[in-house]
Amino acid sequence: MRRSLVLTDESARHPFRASLPPHIRSAGSPAPAKPARKRSWMLTRDDLGGFLSAYFGCFVAVSIFIG
Template sequence: MRRYLVLGDETARHPFRQSLPPQVRKDVLATPSPQSWREALTITREDVRGFATSYIACLVAVIAFLF
């Protein structure tokens, strides 16, 4: 593994990220974060479907175990 002969970047804030070369770390920092908490917590149809499927599967498993 190639190591650069400079000190780590303080904006990386983690020892592993500081050890990464600048061109790799550039992509990590370029990803935009959600604007608000509402955008981060959007619930899609697939989320509801997955929850309902796992709920029904657990319910059926408990009922089958009891009887």
């Protein structure tokens, strides 16, 4: 295996990235992520159903454990 001589770069901040040639390091920069859209705080029917099933499930489990 033949390896080319590459000078380290302090901006790479990792030994593996510092060993890569500059043209490879610059090509892999990720695009900035889009900010998530804010959701309104309105509850949906699925949210309410999930909450109620979890609440009553826990209530039944605790009632059986105590009784």
